[in-house]
Amino acid sequence: MKLTFSIYRYNPDVDNKPKMQDYSLEVAEGSDIMVLDALILLKEQDPTLAFRRSCREGVCGSDGLNMNGKNGLACITPLSDLTKKGGKIVIRPLPGLPVVRDLVVDMSQFYKQYERIKPYLITDGAQPPAGEFKQSPEERAKLDGLYECILCACCSTACPSFWWNPDKFVGPSGLLQAYRFLADSRDTATEERLADLDDAFSVFRCHGIMNCVSVCPKGLNPTKAIGHIKSMLLQRSV
Amino acid sequence: MVMQAATLGRNGVQDFILLRCSAIILALYAIFIVGFLALTPELTYQSWAGFFGHIGTKVFSFVALIAFLAHAWIGLWQVLTDYVKPAGMRGMLQFLLNVVILAYVGFGIFALWGV
Ligand code: SF4
Ligand code: SF4
Ligand code: FES
Numbered sequence: 001m002k003l004t005f006s007i008y009r010y011n012p013d014v015d016n017k018p019k020m021q022d023y024s025l026e027v028a029e030g031s032d033i034m035v036l037d038a039l040i041l042l043k044e045q046d047p048t049l050a051f052r053r054s055c056r057e058g059v060c061g062s063d064g065l066n067m068n069g070k071n072g073l074a075c076i077t078p079l080s081d082l083t084k085k086g087g088k089i090v091i092r093p094l095p096g097l098p099v100v101r102d103l104v105v106d107m108s109q110f111y112k113q114y115e116r117i118k119p120y121l122i123t124d125g126a127q128p129p130a131g132e133f134k135q136s137p138e139e140r141a142k143l144d145g146l147y148e149c150i151l152c153a154c155c156s157t158a159c160p161s162f163w164w165n166p167d168k169f170v171g172p173s174g175l176l177q178a179y180r181f182l183a184d185s186r187d188t189a190t191e192e193r194l195a196d197l198d199d200a201f202s203v204f205r206c207h208g209i210m211n212c213v214s215v216c217p218k219g220l221n222p223t224k225a226i227g228h229i230k231s232m233l234l235q236r237s238v
Numbered sequence: 239m240v241m242q243a244a245t246l247g248r249n250g251v252q253d254f255i256l257l258r259c260s261a262i263i264l265a266l267y268a269i270f271i272v273g274f275l276a277l278t279p280e281l282t283y284q285s286w287a288g289f290f291g292h293i294g295t296k297v298f299s300f301v302a303l304i305a306f307l308a309h310a311w312i313g314l315w316q317v318l319t320d321y322v323k324p325a326g327m328r329g330m331l332q333f334l335l336n337v338v339i340l341a342y343v344g345f346g347i348f349a350l351w352g353v
Contacts, residue, residue, distance in 0.1 A: 164320040197250075204250035205316075230254065237251045 061152030094157035122189035139185035146180035155212035168201035172212035172222030179225035260305035267302035
């Protein structure tokens with residue numbers, strides 16, 4: 001089976017502007033490989049093709065890409081998902097972030113927002129215990145669906161609010177993590193965290209479009225977490 | 239902290255509450271008007287004048303106008319901050335649109351007064 005790929009190419013050192021380049025790849029009939037495997041085979045044809053990857057099993061979050069218009073991890077997206085409708089398989093970098101080269105984007109803005117929400121336990125200056133920092137099973141259960149985020153940026157780069165205001169709106173990924181620490185029974189900085197989020201942009205630019213939910217490769221629900229943050233902010237101010 | 243002098247509430251929470259409350263009021267008002275249209279067998283000048291002459295209708299319409307003011311003010315500010323990046327142009331547009339909103343509200347109030 002011969003598949004055609006249309007891949008976004010841009011090398012700022014030599015290209016004036018980005019272009020889409022076609023590649024074709026022979027894949028054994030009846031077999032199915034992941035998009036990342038296909039990219040690795042294409043890189044054998046054309047070693048100048050640049051993309052990121054590391055774990056190749058959906059754990060590290062390096063290979064977030066836009067495939068046929070939808071963000072996801074190349075390493076856990078089977079080619080069969082993209083060939084159903086026929087036609088070319090279109091691969092682009094994650095939307096909305098500056099392109100470093102080909103499919104590699106500059107994630108600084110995304111990490112800056114992550115850093116901003118203080119993604120670590122704050123314990124009022126008290127030294128956390130040397131051994132386990134205990135939680136009841138119920139308290140621990142509150143972190144399920146939050147801690148699994150691998151920071152792949154598929155969600156934030158699918159979110160129009162993040163496209164328009166990446167410097168002011170934290171974005172779904174950062175907000176999911178913000179809620180992860182707001183919901184943590186061991187964290188003492190709830191009030192400070194909320195005070196940092198109550199402006200008109202940081203949280204409230206989320207209009208519940210739920211693009212983030214539809215693309216998250218880990219099946220997480222940032223919109224729900226954002227809903228919880230909004231109600232915490234509301235409760236604090238009424 | 240993000241600067242936001244041009245919106246209505248003092249922070250995101252106030253904007254959010256104003257937006258939601260005004261949306262509820264506008265939805266109820268829409269139901270109210272549609273209900274009147276549906277339940278009035280024949281629409282005449284008399285039935286309209288009678289409806290808007292009623293003090294309840296007047297008060298509700300006035301409340302709906304204020305809700306419209308808040309809703310449009312905040313909503314347009316959000317749309318403009320998303321799509322219009324040059325600050326000067328955004329400020330101008332916001333000013334013009336807010337004048338239009340105020341003009342509509344003024345027009346509505348005088349129309350109510352007139353009945
Ligand atoms: S929430 Fe999902 S899509 Fe967003 S960064 Fe985390 S794992 Fe990726
Ligand atoms: S639900 Fe909110 S955070 Fe998620 S994509 Fe929509 S606006 Fe962005
Ligand atoms: S390579 Fe690690 S998530 Fe895909």
